[in-house]
Amino acid sequence: MSETVVPTHIRCMLWGKAAGRCQYRGCNEILHIDPNTKSLMNRSYIAHIVADSPGGPRGDKVLSPKLAKDISNLMLLCDTHHRLIDVNDVAGHPVELLQAMKQEHEQRIELVTQIQEDRQSQIVLYGSNIGDHSYPISYERAVVALLPERYPADSRAIELGWKNSLYNDHEEDYWKIENENLKRQVQSKLMPLLTSGARRHISLFALAPQPLLISLGTMLSDIFPVDVYQLQREPVQKWGWDNESDDIEFHIQSPEKIHRTVALNISLSATIENNRITEVLGENVSVWTLTIKNPNNDFMKSKSHLSAFRQTIRKLMDGIKSVHGQDNRLNIFPAMAVSTAVELGRVWMPKADLPLVIYDQNKKTNKFELALEIYKNNEVVLQGNAV
Known part of the structure; x- marks a missing residue:
């Protein structure tokens, strides 16, 4: 589990970049609605690509403290994929792969949200x-x-x-x-x-x-x-x-x-x-x-x-x-x-x-x-x- 408290303004920025959806490749699950009851709720997890401690998943003595609160090192994930990358299959999710997933998702959101009717x-x-x-x-x-x-x-x-x-x-x-x-x-x-x-x-x-x-x-x-x-x-x-x-x-x-x-x-x-x-x-x-x-x-x-x-x-x-x-x-x-x-x-x-x-x-x-x-x-x- 993360030991770092990510500042509120960084959390808000990440939510905006992710459009409130899971950034794991192919998931895109919306994270503010219960899929069964349709109740509004926060089901998101903020995961570190490089762990915020050297001993964590993909941790590094130099980068972990440096990137602990850096939005470029954070992903918005659902519970399933948060557990997958940090617990069940850490080896299968190296830093480069997660960075690529994050970049793909945020670029797609930026492209889609730029589409608007020219007034x-x-x-x-x-x-x-x-x-x-x-x-x-x-x-x-x-x-x-x-x-x-x-x-x-x-x-x-x-x-x-x-x-x-x-x-x-x-x-x-x-x-x-x-x-x-x-x-x-x-x-x-x-x-x-x-x-x-x-x-x-x-x-x-x-x-x-x-x-x-x-x-x-x-x-x-x-x-x-x-x-x-x-x-x-x-x-x-x-x-x-x-x-x-x-x-x-x-x-x-x-x-x-x-x-x-x-x-x-x-x-x-x-x-x-x-x-x-x-x-x-x-x-x-x-x-x-x-x-x-x-x-x-x-x-x-x-x-x-x-x-x-x-x-x-x-x-x-x-x-x-x-x-x-x-x-x-x-x-x-x-x-x-x-x-x-x-x-x-x-x-x-x-x-x-x-x-x-x-x-x-x-x-x-x-x-x-x-x-x-x-x-x-x-x-x-x-x-x-x-x-």
Whole structure:
């Protein structure tokens, strides 16, 4: 038996390194629970590799007193293996073997306990002028939305938009300039971090015209892990999600007649009358509608709402393609939340889905006008020019 009283702080350190389990190779028995009654109890023994007295198991005149309280010379063992190495088979357990067992066990515990979910997230801000309004996005407001589920990976956000852009969405070159700027910034600022593994998660805060948000979604796709946040307007304006919200039910209305030309009316944040679509595309158009019971600009409240939208729009795009054929184009007229616009782009699959022809409400003409066309190779076309 040991003659040395091992200090409490050394005992605690050994328990931590061993994770409360027997360090004998192949045992790993947990030592703070009775295996039969499951009662909490201390069943551990602290054994010396080199005995704390020269006459003990593996004792040494020089090393025994020197290593008596040294954690490198101590093992946490169950009763069975404590007796085995010190009484029943001392010769079969030389110093080198026990040191190897201790090292193997502690290295394995260190490796396993280092495994954790990476909670860091790169904050990405994207804003563009909407009508006469600039975007209310800031790094500080984004951090508040992240915590406590995640925390910022950097002290600054990656900004993709032009804060002080002098262009507005009713101007002729607006879509071309803004989308090209967005594309270049994603490729230069964001993609190198994602493809290199320097950032494993993105938290996106975006407020821009819906065609640009959809385009951004197609650039990010659903290959990369991205949390898309929503600006809540009521009861207090903030970025984030409500954990306690009612379920949302999306309704799909199919067209009465099937024509070659097909459109998707997304009436979520407001109601779009079909005559506004036929005014643009003509009478011979099949209009599919995605809506909710009471369309409003604050309907998207929780992550579960966004997940339900993703599932619904994914099935809807598959259904439209099966009815209208894969050599067609899908004309989209959106009135939706910013987060759903981004997610529409993210779930769109370039090789499988119909090309997207996206329209936007022009504030000056009060009509829907063509903004962007996104094709199967993820090429964006603006007013007939490939970008």
